[in-house]
Amino acid sequence: MELENLRHGTELIKRGFARMQKGGVIMDVTNPEQARIAEEAGAVAVMALQAVPADIRKAGGVARMADPEIVAQIIDTVTIPVMAKARIGHFVEAEILESLGADMVDESEVLTPADEMYHIDKTGFTVPFVCGARNLGEALRRINEGAAMIRTKGEAGTGDVREAVRHMKKIMGEVRELAGKDKEELIKVARDIEAPIELVLESADLQRLPVVNFAAGGVATPADAALMMRLGADGVFVGSGIFKAENPEMMAKAVVEAVNNYDNPKKLAEISRGIGSGMKGMSADTILPEETLQTRGW
Amino acid sequence: MRIGIIAIQGDVSEHIDAVERALCERDIGGEVLEIRHEGIVPRCDAVILPGGESTTLGRLIEREGIAGEIQNAAKNGIPVLGTCAGLILVATRGDEQVHKTHQHLLGLMDVKVNRNAFGRQRESFEINLDLAFLDSPYTAIFIRAPAIMDAGPEVDVLSTINGRIVAARQNNVLALAFHPELTPDLRLHHYFLDMISVT
Numbered sequence: 001m002e003l004e005n006l007r008h009g010t011e012l013i014k015r016g017f018a019r020m021q022k023g024g025v026i027m028d029v030t031n032p033e034q035a036r037i038a039e040e041a042g043a044v045a046v047m048a049l050q051a052v053p054a055d056i057r058k059a060g061g062v063a064r065m066a067d068p069e070i071v072a073q074i075i076d077t078v079t080i081p082v083m084a085k086a087r088i089g090h091f092v093e094a095e096i097l098e099s100l101g102a103d104m105v106d107e108s109e110v111l112t113p114a115d116e117m118y119h120i121d122k123t124g125f126t127v128p129f130v131c132g133a134r135n136l137g138e139a140l141r142r143i144n145e146g147a148a149m150i151r152t153k154g155e156a157g158t159g160d161v162r163e164a165v166r167h168m169k170k171i172m173g174e175v176r177e178l179a180g181k182d183k184e185e186l187i188k189v190a191r192d193i194e195a196p197i198e199l200v201l202e203s204a205d206l207q208r209l210p211v212v213n214f215a216a217g218g219v220a221t222p223a224d225a226a227l228m229m230r231l232g233a234d235g236v237f238v239g240s241g242i243f244k245a246e247n248p249e250m251m252a253k254a255v256v257e258a259v260n261n262y263d264n265p266k267k268l269a270e271i272s273r274g275i276g277s278g279m280k281g282m283s284a285d286t287i288l289p290e291e292t293l294q295t296r297g298w
Numbered sequence: 299m300r301i302g303i304i305a306i307q308g309d310v311s312e313h314i315d316a317v318e319r320a321l322c323e324r325d326i327g328g329e330v331l332e333i334r335h336e337g338i339v340p341r342c343d344a345v346i347l348p349g350g351e352s353t354t355l356g357r358l359i360e361r362e363g364i365a366g367e368i369q370n371a372a373k374n375g376i377p378v379l380g381t382c383a384g385l386i387l388v389a390t391r392g393d394e395q396v397h398k399t400h401q402h403l404l405g406l407m408d409v410k411v412n413r414n415a416f417g418r419q420r421e422s423f424e425i426n427l428d429l430a431f432l433d434s435p436y437t438a439i440f441i442r443a444p445a446i447m448d449a450g451p452e453v454d455v456l457s458t459i460n461g462r463i464v465a466a467r468q469n470n471v472l473a474l475a476f477h478p479e480l481t482p483d484l485r486l487h488h489y490f491l492d493m494i495s496v497t
Contacts, residue, residue, distance in 0.1 A: 019308075020351065
């Protein structure tokens with residue numbers, strides 16, 4: 001086989017990568033040691049970032065992509081895929097992460113946005129992207145820009161799952177509403193939610209998003225993870241919830257097992273026992289509107 | 299006919315769709331079972347290990363008590379298909395990367411695997427692949443794919459890329475480094491279903 005016969009970075013390959021993550025837990029890590037703990041616990045991938053969202057909230061200032069040195073160390077440490085966050089619109093951070101060998105880039109509202117008008121044109125990249133969304137319109141706009149995976153935004157760093165629940169239910173509900181509509185009505189929906197008609201038609205036909213849809217933003221316990229799976233998530237991102245917990249090793253393993261046993265309360269009870277307390281967190285409704293992360297991006 | 303798909307993690311629904319479409323085309327009755335816990339594998343006429351993260355899959359089939367059941371089934375001649383991560387799990391031996399994560403291998407096929415033989419996600423690729431039993435090339439999707447570095451005498455090599463084995467069969471065990479469940483072409487699922495009636 002000649003190497004020039006290989007086709008890289010096609011839609012099938014990018015979306016296919018996201019599909020391999022289904023039923024799995026992706027954990028935020030800030031150093032190689034945490035990455036090893038995540039891998040040992042059974043995470044399907046790790047997300048490299050400078051600080052977990054709870055600490056980003058506390059620290060304030062500008063949050064940027066992680067130090068390339070740390071990302072490279074994490075890549076060298078684990079065999080599972082390594083994802084990393086770039087700022088919204090910061091295509092150069094994304095290019096740097098791609099060149100480091102990151103397996104997926106999260107264009108994330110958790111970092112300080114670099115562009116207030118435009119998200120990254122993700123179609124030109126070989127590396128696949130995941131993006132946050134609060135509703136169907138936002139999800140389909142990101143997919144139209146080339147996102148191979150969607151996750152709910154939730155409210156990162158709070159340990160309060162309510163916003164992730166809100167966003168997942170909203171997206172699922174909007175997709176269900178598409179069923180039974182005729183083409184003219186779907187065209188109107190596309191106009192109303194500011195999404196491309198082709199993707200609205202595809203979602204109506206599939207009765208789901210055209211790409212993998214994970215839960216993220218406030219998932220802090222095995223029960224939270226199971227709840228999101230019950231609501232129809234394809235898998236779960238856990239940010240601060242692991243390494244802000246009393247016992248990260250036990251919490252990490254328990255969340256992984258909870259995702260595999262999400263529909264078995266008896267098993268979930270066993271899994272959740274004696275694993276130490278979850279992150280302290282903060283109630284999402286105590287955050288001032290201008291300090292929410294989910295309103296970044298559009 | 300009952301086809302069990304290990305449904306712990308990975309692209310399970312894609313395999314279910316592909317098997318259901320293949321059964322439909324053959325016009326034979328069949329049931330596709332999702333396997334997340336012990337007790338189901340012994341009731342299956344064939345078992346599929348899907349693509350996903352082999353480290354995660356390996357850990358969870360062990361924790362859930364499914365690993366031993368698959369080994370018993372394979373010993374009894376039940377056809378087993380492993381795709382991508384599944385190819386790693388059916389192997390007897392792994393490279394450094396596999397050892398590093400204390401990966402549990404099922405040891406169903408006498409091969410040594412290289413976990414990410416073709417590199418990271420940016421090196422993932424599509425290719426028109428020739429397979430020994432097909433008369434025209436198959437569009438094969440390789441995602442952070444493994445490959446077989448060397449194979450024992452019992453193993454039939456079905457396809458290679460630059461000397462690396464990407465499809466192989468040892469009696470009732472079929473291993474593919476790529477993802478036949480991601481493309482509409484059902485020829486490989488049909489090939490696997492043929493193994494059920496033969497064995």
